[in-house]
Amino acid sequence: MQFTLESVCSGTKARAGKLSTPHGEILTPIFMPVGTAGSVKGIHARDLKEDIGAQIILGNTYHLYLRPGLQVLEDAGGLHRFNGWDGPILTDSGGFQVFSLGDLRKLSEQGVRFQSHIDGSYHMFTPESVMDIQRTIGADIIMAFDECAPGDAEYDYASKSLELTQRWLDRCFNRFEETRPKYGYDQSLFPIVQGAAYPDLRQKAARDICHYPADGYAIGGLAVGEPEQVMYDMIEVVNAELPENKPRYLMGVGTPVNILEAIDRGVDMFDCVMPTRNGRNGMLFTSEGIINIRNNKWVNDHSPVDINGTSFVDHHYSRAYLRHLVISGEMLGAQIASQHNLAFYLWLVGEARKQIIAGTFGSWKEVMVHKLKKRL
Numbered sequence: 001m002q003f004t005l006e007s008v009c010s011g012t013k014a015r016a017g018k019l020s021t022p023h024g025e026i027l028t029p030i031f032m033p034v035g036t037a038g039s040v041k042g043i044h045a046r047d048l049k050e051d052i053g054a055q056i057i058l059g060n061t062y063h064l065y066l067r068p069g070l071q072v073l074e075d076a077g078g079l080h081r082f083n084g085w086d087g088p089i090l091t092d093s094g095g096f097q098v099f100s101l102g103d104l105r106k107l108s109e110q111g112v113r114f115q116s117h118i119d120g121s122y123h124m125f126t127p128e129s130v131m132d133i134q135r136t137i138g139a140d141i142i143m144a145f146d147e148c149a150p151g152d153a154e155y156d157y158a159s160k161s162l163e164l165t166q167r168w169l170d171r172c173f174n175r176f177e178e179t180r181p182k183y184g185y186d187q188s189l190f191p192i193v194q195g196a197a198y199p200d201l202r203q204k205a206a207r208d209i210c211h212y213p214a215d216g217y218a219i220g221g222l223a224v225g226e227p228e229q230v231m232y233d234m235i236e237v238v239n240a241e242l243p244e245n246k247p248r249y250l251m252g253v254g255t256p257v258n259i260l261e262a263i264d265r266g267v268d269m270f271d272c273v274m275p276t277r278n279g280r281n282g283m284l285f286t287s288e289g290i291i292n293i294r295n296n297k298w299v300n301d302h303s304p305v306d307i308n309g310t311s312f313v314d315h316h317y318s319r320a321y322l323r324h325l326v327i328s329g330e331m332l333g334a335q336i337a338s339q340h341n342l343a344f345y346l347w348l349v350g351e352a353r354k355q356i357i358a359g360t361f362g363s364w365k366e367v368m369v370h371k372l373k374k375r376l
Contacts, residue, residue: 013266022185062094078138127171151225158196206241279337289374311343
């Protein structure tokens with residue numbers, strides 16, 4: 001995998017780049033739709049590429065390991081062939097999902113023993129097994145196994161958690177280097193910067209992971225309950241340490257405003273369930289602000305879903321019709337709203353890229369942030 005830094009906007013740290021992977025090129029900054037169980041909820045692979053403009057999607061190690069299982073994925077020839085998506089794929093290590101299980105998991109130096117949320121069966125994730133699982137899934141970019149400390153973690157806990165994550169990272173890279181890809185193309189392993197909301201821990205973590213021969217680096221453990229400004233501060237601390245010639249991936253973030261603020265601070269890659277999850281609940285993100293399509297004000301509004309939208313659903317359907325579908329619990333309503341939101345997110349990062357190259361990102365961002373906070 002190769003990353004080419006093409007432009008940095010003066011007055012900000014916003015970057016435009018190009019990431020070359022075995023399954024295609026990715027123009028950054030980029031948003032990656034989340035396909036937790038191998039599918040982006042309600043969206044066909046064709047629409048992801050041709051209508052939404054997705055360049056890379058995510059899968060999740062925890063969920064894919066439990067269902068459909070590794071044997072099915074290996075027999076299919078990996079996740080690309082299983083789900084019909086021929087572009088790049090990134091897999092999360094499953095660490096966040098495992099640590100979200102609470103009482104259903106037990107942490108040790110070896111790894112994490114947990115109960116399946118599906119049937120209660122017991123399983124063990126270790127840094128080594130998670131590398132093996134992601135080899136079998138076959139994503140282009142795979143993530144190290146880490147512990148994600150809560151946003152409000154005490155310093156002592158966050159420090160010990162980070163030390164454990166660093167020891168696990170050694171084991172991840174050792175396993176990665178002693179194994180080979182299964183499907184005839186290379187994979188890239190990204191380490192993850194943790195450290196909760198403590199600048200010194202974040203700085204230490206960022207400096208330490210730079211010693212690993214990685215194709216890119218991730219920032220984890222943010223947007224997990226800490227104030228937004230703290231998140232932005234931690235991004236600045238970390239990016240000051242990460243190399244300029246490698247992509248930076250902010251995991252699980254976030255709102256359109258969060259994404260623009262993080263781009264301003266030098267982040268290249270994003271993912272979040274918000275476009276689809278909030279869409280299923282009737283929240284639409286637009287270039288003029290946020291729409292709650294459930295509100296009565298849209299009941300007889302026969303104008304397009306979003307006159308400025310880039311998806312065919314924005315112009316083919318009306319707000320009144322979409323409201324009717326969502327209120328009625330029709331599956332098509334969730335699909336239209338999700339498709340709109342994903343297309344908007346991809347438009348947003350694409351437009352940010354154009355503004356970075358033109359040298360106008362800073363002023364454009366300030367206007368957009370104001371609009372994106374409005375409730376229509």
